[in-house]
Amino acid sequence: MTAWTQSPRKVAVIGTGVIGNGWIIRFLANGFDVVAYDPVEGAKTRTTQIINNAWDSVEQVGLHPEADQNRLTFVSSIKEAVKEADLIQENVPERIELKQQVLADIDQHAKQDAIIASSTSGLKPTILQEKMDNPEQLVVAHPFNPVYLLPLVEIVGGEATTQNTINKAYQIYELANMKPMIIEKEIEGFIADRLMEALWREALHLVNDGIATTEEVDKAITYGAGLRWAQMGPFMTFHLAGGEQGMRHMLEQFGPALKLPWTKLEAPELTDELKECVINGCESHAGERSVAELERKRNEFLVKLMDLVEDYWP
């Protein structure tokens, strides 16, 4: 893995909506210099308010020794914002042409070794880098709201992206105290948003069909599966629901339900190959830990979580 020759400490944030401001707070809290640009009137004032509203939280998570709100500068052009940056984080609205144009503009003024990252929720990097002179510097780095607290960032390269760019992006987001996940195959919506979007569309169908209110949908998540998903994802959750035999038993028991109309989404055929892939994945993830052992650990967590969350449920 090619490393940065020196610790990258300067970032530019282009576009300061909810996501852009989230990045600013995360980078400031982790000791970076941040230069921001947004053409909207009053952007700076708004950002300052939002930093004030969120700073307590990042302070409680723990600030980098060099973290300082005063290390933020607002400038009046993309050129000025990006010229010295090691990482440029683009967060303009989710329109392909706009993003392509802004990224090409950034590219004109960025350093040769800078990482140019788009926060897009689901557009493919190969499309985003089409208009760039140096497309090899572009990655998608897709965060989750609130960006200053949630650790996940999906890193996706396009056809022209170099491995060196991906490696450097991985490193810089680790320095920003995140859990980067590199997505090898380019696909619309990447991984996390595909999962969320499936749930979201089903939720919209339920409301649209008059089955549930928005509040009922929310309760159906928070009082049930949502409690589990903070600690383990859908695969490990079902591995534990399968009892001693784990995912193998689960697929036998609930495999047939994939044929039932339990959602508007058609399931893939549950072939022997897919079955083995899922079972092996869960078993290797569980490693030496038995289902009973994982259960005890999960229970310990859930007891503490429920004690905590009760005061925070709406």
Add this chain to the structure above:
Amino acid sequence: MTAWTQSPRKVAVIGTGVIGNGWIIRFLANGFDVVAYDPVEGAKTRTTQIINNAWDSVEQVGLHPEADQNRLTFVSSIKEAVKEADLIQENVPERIELKQQVLADIDQHAKQDAIIASSTSGLKPTILQEKMDNPEQLVVAHPFNPVYLLPLVEIVGGEATTQNTINKAYQIYELANMKPMIIEKEIEGFIADRLMEALWREALHLVNDGIATTEEVDKAITYGAGLRWAQMGPFMTFHLAGGEQGMRHMLEQFGPALKLPWTKLEAPELTDELKECVINGCESHAGERSVAELERKRNEFLVKLMDLVEDYWP
């Protein structure tokens, strides 16, 4: 609401797999008498082990003053199990004919005022009650694993179910320290499983298409959206992601993404009517609380949650 004439304190649990045992532990912990039946060899020994493995957790949640593991009896027939029960909870495998037959059998021996509840994950109560002489006593009461910890239970009546049965079911699950949710319209998969199943099917597609491993899918949830969903569901989450304007802004920004292939699930048409319904739902759920206020509360929760969950991530 018709009340029980006296506090219902006797339950029967038919079928002691993962879900049946979960119910046994929840009812024992909440001071009920439990009579269990399962024809499988060694069922009693297995249940005892599972109670031992889980009892610490329910103790930490807080036991009912009359909670006692010795209030569990295993018997050797459905008849014996159900004859004095106020609530009979059926948890046999997810096969329609089997469930219909067991429920009809339960019905033959249950008290006239007993609630007969099926734990089915998604079969419609109208179908389950087809073979019963007293179908008005049947509800679906669908819990979530681990049943002794997660509070959600979905209550769904079939065409023949009386309102009195629904009301009494609601009361008894509240006595068992749960958050019952009554689902008015009967639909396969109810609400929670429709949401989970959409996400689950998308996850299987990702693995099947070689886009992600089971472990990557799990990380994409736990390090991101999963952290939020313990406290707020998808609608309130997006209400907050919309900034000051909440869901209204969110739908403007991400409405067009419903046309993009971000999941294999087709979205409903985002009509003005659906838009208003979703926006009003979120605004009424938020009540007097501004987005900034909800954000501060969410942040306070997330900071504590992340401090807690770090030791429990796999």
